[in-house]
Amino acid sequence: MTRNAMIDEWYPVGIAGQLDAHGRKTALMGEPIEVGRGEDGNAKVTGANGRALPACIRYGHVWSSLGDPQKPLFAIPEADQPGRRLVDVGVVRVRCSPLRAVENFLDIAHFPFVHTDILGAEPHTEVQNYKVEIREDEDEVWATQVKFYQPQAAKSAEGGITTEYMYRVPAPTCSILYKTCPPRPGEWDVITLFVQPLAEDLCDVWPWMALFDDETPMTDLIHFQQTIFVQDRSILENQIPGLLPLDPGMEIPTRADLTSVAYRRWLKRHGYTYGAQLVAQ
Amino acid sequence: MRLSHGFVRGETLSCIYHGWGYAQAGNCLRIPAHPALTPPDTIRVATQPVEDGGGIIWISVGEPAAGPPRFEGLAPLRSMMVEADIAALEAVAGTKADGDLLDYTGNAPTIRLLLAPQGQARTLVHVLVAEGSSQAERIAASRAAEALRRAAEDIAHGGIAR
Numbered sequence: 001m002t003r004n005a006m007i008d009e010w011y012p013v014g015i016a017g018q019l020d021a022h023g024r025k026t027a028l029m030g031e032p033i034e035v036g037r038g039e040d041g042n043a044k045v046t047g048a049n050g051r052a053l054p055a056c057i058r059y060g061h062v063w064s065s066l067g068d069p070q071k072p073l074f075a076i077p078e079a080d081q082p083g084r085r086l087v088d089v090g091v092v093r094v095r096c097s098p099l100r101a102v103e104n105f106l107d108i109a110h111f112p113f114v115h116t117d118i119l120g121a122e123p124h125t126e127v128q129n130y131k132v133e134i135r136e137d138e139d140e141v142w143a144t145q146v147k148f149y150q151p152q153a154a155k156s157a158e159g160g161i162t163t164e165y166m167y168r169v170p171a172p173t174c175s176i177l178y179k180t181c182p183p184r185p186g187e188w189d190v191i192t193l194f195v196q197p198l199a200e201d202l203c204d205v206w207p208w209m210a211l212f213d214d215e216t217p218m219t220d221l222i223h224f225q226q227t228i229f230v231q232d233r234s235i236l237e238n239q240i241p242g243l244l245p246l247d248p249g250m251e252i253p254t255r256a257d258l259t260s261v262a263y264r265r266w267l268k269r270h271g272y273t274y275g276a277q278l279v280a281q
Numbered sequence: 282m283r284l285s286h287g288f289v290r291g292e293t294l295s296c297i298y299h300g301w302g303y304a305q306a307g308n309c310l311r312i313p314a315h316p317a318l319t320p321p322d323t324i325r326v327a328t329q330p331v332e333d334g335g336g337i338i339w340i341s342v343g344e345p346a347a348g349p350p351r352f353e354g355l356a357p358l359r360s361m362m363v364e365a366d367i368a369a370l371e372a373v374a375g376t377k378a379d380g381d382l383l384d385y386t387g388n389a390p391t392i393r394l395l396l397a398p399q400g401q402a403r404t405l406v407h408v409l410v411a412e413g414s415s416q417a418e419r420i421a422a423s424r425a426a427e428a429l430r431r432a433a434e435d436i437a438h439g440g441i442a443r
């Protein structure tokens with residue numbers, strides 16, 4: 001049995017602003033953990049049998065690992081850019097594979113059907129060609145030049161616009177979306193999907209945003225993202241098979257799915273198989 | 282994603298996830314992400330014979346020898362998903378299922394449940410009531426079915442907790 005490569009990765013386990021001395025009970029890849037604030041004021045995460053787990057606070061969240069992370073948490077330079085509003089969206093519990101949650105986040109072709117009249121609308125269903133690569137230096141999956149017509153791309157968008165997207169996958173259960181920023185052309189809004197794997201078929205999804213938007217009330221920003229993720233949940237909880245297939249099987253990918261194809265290939269290459277299935281079905 | 286979550290427009294059944302549309306013969310007609318593409322004939326879904334009988338839609342696996350069953354004097358009320366197996370439903374109803382039929386008489390008029398297992402611990406239940414039931418009777422029957430569902434799910438979850 002080879003060691004699961006995902007053990008040594010960082011995962012979100014809670015919102016930093018909600019840390020308290022009592023601690024919050026949750027789980028990481030099947031192991032019960034407790035997330036709280038230690039006497040030194042730092043985040044303190046303990047695993048089964050009270051063993052201390054690695055912990056850090058970044059991007060509004062507490063991060064931990066069951067193993068021994070070989071690298072610091074991935075960088076999001078935009079997080080420190082002045083003028084951005086940082087939004088802790090909260091948590092959405094989804095009964096699905098954590099990898100499925102990320103794959104769905106990378107998919108734009110479902111916008112007109114799942115996020116109807118918000119992120120997409122018929123007849124604007126076409127996914128134009130875009131670029132996908134696995135960047136070897138950073139060891140990340142990137143999709144760029146992704147364009148899609150959106151009736152209401154963001155809370156700050158008025159009317160339909162063609163939105164440009166870039167996607168980044170810097171860790172097996174995390175993705176960062178860069179998106180056209182209506183009030184500030186030339187900059188990108190940052191929307192992330194941080195997924196906490198509770199089990200192979202259960203996850204807590206912690207979306208987080210770093211936006212140029214001084215107008216929209218915080219409640220509306222949170223509500224907008226939660227609406228989107230709850231729509232995704234109804235899809236994710238009905239996917240068949242539940243685990244993400246890493247080998248070609250019954251599915252027929254099209255050009256629109258190239259990000260997903262690269263993500264699956266990258267997962268397989270690294271042995272990131274928690275929440276995946278290797279045998280085709 | 283099951284096509285049963287999808288939508289029908291004209292004679293086309295479309296998937297709710299990406300909108301791929303299928304004809305009655307099962308061949309794919311349309312991939313909305315690539316409108317200019319004519320889907321190859323190899324993209325198709327399995328089809329089953331289907332029949333509408335007594336307000337219930339039936340499908341058969343393979344070629345059926347006869348038409349679907351008729352339940353004289355009964356009319357469909359509602360369908361619901363129960364997160365429990367048939368044994369749990371039987372335990373709560375206090376009677377055994379006869380094949381895929383379970384008749385249940387609680388405090389309300391008798392209801393007949395058509396049971397369609399969905400994997401290990403989930404059952405799709407179609408609820409029938411006496412034809413010509415009043416609105417009050419139908420509401421009572423619906424509540425009885427709900428109560429049965431909750432009780433069966435309690436048993437199922439208790440089983441997991443142990």
Ligand SMILES: [Fe+2]
Binds near residue numbers: 105
């Ligand atoms: Fe979505």
